[in-house]
Amino acid sequence: MTDRPQHLIDIASQDTTFLRRVLDQAAAMRANPDAFRQAGSGRLMVNLFYEPSTRTRVSFEIAALKLGLQVVNVAAADSSVKKGETLMDTFRTLEAMGPDLLVLRHPEDEALVPLAAAAAPGTHLVNAGSGSRAHPTQALLDAMTLLDEHPDLSQAKVLIAGDLHHSRVTRSSAALLKKLGIGELRLCAPPGLEAGPEVSAGAVVFDDFDAALAGVDVVMMLRIQHERLAGMDIPDPEAYHREWGLTPERLALAAPQARVMHPGPMNRGVEIASEVADGPQSLIQQQVANGVFTRMAVIHELLKV
Amino acid sequence: MTDRPQHLIDIASQDTTFLRRVLDQAAAMRANPDAFRQAGSGRLMVNLFYEPSTRTRVSFEIAALKLGLQVVNVAAADSSVKKGETLMDTFRTLEAMGPDLLVLRHPEDEALVPLAAAAAPGTHLVNAGSGSRAHPTQALLDAMTLLDEHPDLSQAKVLIAGDLHHSRVTRSSAALLKKLGIGELRLCAPPGLEAGPEVSAGAVVFDDFDAALAGVDVVMMLRIQHERLAGMDIPDPEAYHREWGLTPERLALAAPQARVMHPGPMNRGVEIASEVADGPQSLIQQQVANGVFTRMAVIHELLKV
Amino acid sequence: MTDRPQHLIDIASQDTTFLRRVLDQAAAMRANPDAFRQAGSGRLMVNLFYEPSTRTRVSFEIAALKLGLQVVNVAAADSSVKKGETLMDTFRTLEAMGPDLLVLRHPEDEALVPLAAAAAPGTHLVNAGSGSRAHPTQALLDAMTLLDEHPDLSQAKVLIAGDLHHSRVTRSSAALLKKLGIGELRLCAPPGLEAGPEVSAGAVVFDDFDAALAGVDVVMMLRIQHERLAGMDIPDPEAYHREWGLTPERLALAAPQARVMHPGPMNRGVEIASEVADGPQSLIQQQVANGVFTRMAVIHELLKV
Structure with a gap:
């Protein structure tokens, strides 16, 4: 693992030093x-989404624009996949256009x-969510939001609750919290x-939700479909x-004063009550805001723009 | 009502001074x-469309680009709404990204x-058409086009004809013409x-189309579905x-030499004959062209870029 | 035919001098x-696609962005066509917005x-593929790729093989190769x-594929649906x-060392074997890369930016 990776595919394979640098950079970008604004001028990003997404696609797009990159969006509905092209061929085709x-x-x-x-060495890939396995920028924005509340994570108890099996957030977030030395991770x-x-x-697993909640500093709720x-x-x-x-x-x-997080989109009245989502302990809007800065930092660190 | 509103939601609640300022600004932008080109540099606009639209979405997008803003498009098909997210949550999520x-x-x-x-105070909302009720920028572009022909609107007789009930243009345009002191508004x-x-x-209502047309200076035809x-x-x-x-x-x-207007898209051979739509009395192309300048002016006046 | 055409609709009606100038310009753009980057600053391109396409739409969009133009995308799914608007009216509407x-x-x-x-004289149209008839920028990027291998085309034997009837590439590419004085064109x-x-x-028509291949320098395979x-x-x-x-x-x-080309998207294992598509004789990635430069050159030559 080099100091400066080419891609961001998942959390598990990344060096902790790099992940901490992204988090520091994100905070610096939020501050100023x-x-x-011109850091990425002359660079091009392609958003290639095989699943619909508002928040993640727009967050990446805004992050890139704020760095001065140009952005081209490709949605699955447009895609040559419809004509039987493989993902690898679509990737190679787009790569040949020079993003x-x-x-x-x-x-x-x-x-x-x-x-x-x-x-190719000059082509950088970022995972914006794959299957139920990885969503590394979501993990980073969650960590940034947690660090705002608990600069010393070794003193924090965090519970991730809900559909852990199907959520692409689970694996990436758990891996990152462990790498960052979370005090206690509950599931x-x-x-x-x-x-x-x-x-x-490395986590403490509960089957009783009330017991799991007892005394935690942060609850990260997951969406149930x-x-x-x-x-x-x-x-x-x-x-x-x-x-x-x-x-x-x-x-x-x-x-x-425990804090509440949710990666969105929320099912109000299902996995989370509206009074909680909109209440004073909710960090949900901060997560979204931090998402833009986190993705700016990822782009910046990968491209060294 | 302050001199500089935060949003443009409808015509009825807007101060006439502000609406006139938008119209003056639109004319100044058309002239030069x-x-x-750099007035909105560093600013970001999000187009969030829950109904398909070519002309309105593209007109806003071009208006923003001509002012140097960055633009991100979100179409309903992408939207988290599909995942059960409320409009308010989608709005709050996008707002947290800083447009x-x-x-x-x-x-x-x-x-x-x-x-x-x-x-939040720094987030400005513009209505690009809601239900069958409001389409304030269409009303403004129609007024701009009318003013080109009749700088003194108090001398003009205007007929709006067709499906007044379902058209989102009706309410906004009628309200604006009344605020601007139209000589006679017929429906x-x-x-x-x-x-x-x-x-x-405040309008003169006809049930006979031929009688309504007698002697009017401008006919605004509405689309019938x-x-x-x-x-x-x-x-x-x-x-x-x-x-x-x-x-x-x-x-x-x-x-x-009465003039003919239509907000588009037209059903040729239904509410309007092609000879009229394409004839020398038609202002339909000018309406579209003025739409870009009107939206530039709205963006400029709301943001004070 | 003037020296500088307003539009690029097909190959057949274009002056060979202009087509050669586009090819030279594309090579100059690839070199530097x-x-x-600022050549098209302040100019606006609209991509209006009535059929889905990843590669062609993205290639035009990237070409325009690399020249500093602004780009607005309109997909058929958004289109007013759904509301019964004619193509001519959609075109006139977009044209009135000033691209x-x-x-x-x-x-x-x-x-x-x-x-x-x-x-209008200031509106330039480029055909990005129409029916099964014309795809002039595909023909140009194919010619650019051929010229890289065979600077003297009069010495080259080229075979176009596959579904010649339904391919929009066939007609444009054949016309361009003839205009450029190809040594031998086989079909x-x-x-x-x-x-x-x-x-x-003007071509040599074969019904036996093996016989057609004998001794050719380049094989251009077409997609079969x-x-x-x-x-x-x-x-x-x-x-x-x-x-x-x-x-x-x-x-x-x-x-x-004969070269292999394919306009994509490929059906691997159908009209082309993967070993050939990915092998050392394949020019398929170069075609895609040249597509961006070709389209930059077309935009540049039409707009004289």
Whole structure:
């Protein structure tokens, strides 16, 4: 692992020094965004999204524009994939057009791995979410938001709760928090939605949500997709909310002034109550704002613009 | 109402002084567009469209680019709405990413009202068409086009004709013409498609199209959607054209050299004959051209770039 | 025909001097792309695509951005066409918004002809593929790639093979190679997919693929669409590959070190074997890279930016 990686594919394979540098850079960019307005001038980023996404695509696009890059968007609906082209051929075609950076979201877990191996040295790849496995910039923006509250993470207790199995946030965020030396990482999922052993290693796993919440400093809630409920013996979203939703009553079990995070988009009244999402302990808007600075920092560090 | 509003949501709630200033600014920008090429440099606009639109979205986008702003487009098809996110959450998420201006089109009449109330002071909202109620920049571009022909509007007779009930242009345009002191505003709609009392107040309402046309200086025709015909005892578009279409013969009933406007997209041979749309009395291309300058002026006045 | 045309609609109607100038300019831009970064500053291009396309749309967009133009994308899905607007009205509407250049892809062969005739002198139209008839920038990028290998085209033998009937590449590429004085142009298509007499005039037409390949310097393979096979007594893609696919064995029939081209997107294992597409004789990536420079040159020469 070199000091300056070519790509950002996942958290696990990245050097902690690089990840800390991205977080420091993101904070510096937030403090003085205008200083970077021309940093990426003359560079080109392609957003290639095989799944729809508002927040992640727009966040990357704004991050690039704030650095002075040019941005081209390609959505799956446009894509030559419809004409039977392989992902590798689409990638090679776009790469031949000379972008500096290619940001990819794809439904398959390992979609980026062969592309990263095939990329020319001047082509940088960033994973904007792949399958249910990796979403490294989400992990970085979550860490930035956590660090704002707890500059010494070794003193912090963080709970990640909800559908740990299908969330692409789980694996990346857990890996990053461990690398950054989190004090205690707790995990809690409804039956059948637990995280795998790689994620659980080094974490404290709870099956009782109330017990998991006791005394934590930060709760990161994950989205539940409605179509999962049928497989869980949970009759409807209201029932999920009663058993697994973060309500004001449940939040009161956490530490005083505990903070609440959610990667969005939220299902209000399902995994999180509106009073919590919009309440004074919520960091949800800060997460989104930090997302832009985090992605600026990733682009900056990969391109050394 | 302050001198410089934060948002442009509808015409009715806007100060007439501000609306006149936008119109003056639009004319100044048309006279010397190059003077404004860097005016919005470093600012960011998000186009958030929950309904498809070519002309309005592209017009806003070009207006912003001509002022040097950066533009990010979000279409409903991409949207987190698909994942059950509320409009308010999508708005808050985009707002947290730091745009200066958010341009929204939405199928619901009152969609923007709660967003405007929730917006931070530095976030400006512009309505690009909401429900069948408001389309304030269309009203402004229509007024700009009218003023080119009739600098003293108090001497002009204007007829708005067609589907007044479902058109988002009706309410905004009627409100603006009244605020600008139009000489005479006439309204004429097929049975069942009449405007409501708020629009009709202060206007002269006709049920006979030929009588409504007599002596008017300008006819603004509105689009009829094919699916409305079934509910109107009108068997087909040809029948609508015979009864409610602006033909050369009908136009001859208006004042000599009367002008014709249409907000587009046109149904040729339905609400308007091609000979009229493409004829020497048509202002339809000028409306589109003025749309870009009007939107430049709106952006400029809201942002004070 | 003037020295500097207003539009690029097809190859056949263009002056050879102009086409050669585009090719020279493209090579100059490839040699020193940074010299042109501000050349189109203050100019606006609209991409209007009535068919989905990744490679062509993105290639035009990147070309324009590299010249400093601003770009607005309009996809058919957004389009007012859905509301019954004619192509001419959509064109006139967009033209009234003041773009310098409009790039259009459309499923109909002659879609651009009436628009080109109606365009104001300051509006330039470029065909990005129309029907099965014309794709002039593809022909130019193919010619640029050929010229890199064979600066004296009068010494080169080129075979275009595959579905000549439905390919929009066929007609434009054949016309351009003839204008540039190609040594020998060969054509070979499966039964029922032959080119028409205009394309075949001046070419050597083969019905045996192996015979056609004998001794050629360059093979340009065309894409076969799966839905064509049913009409051809060919049971499946594998059968097509056996009879009409460019395999390493077949390529060995061509001249030593013969080059292989394909306009993409490829059907690997159908009209072309992966070993050939990815092998040392393939120019497919160079075609894509040259596409950006070719389109930069077209924009530059039409706009004289």
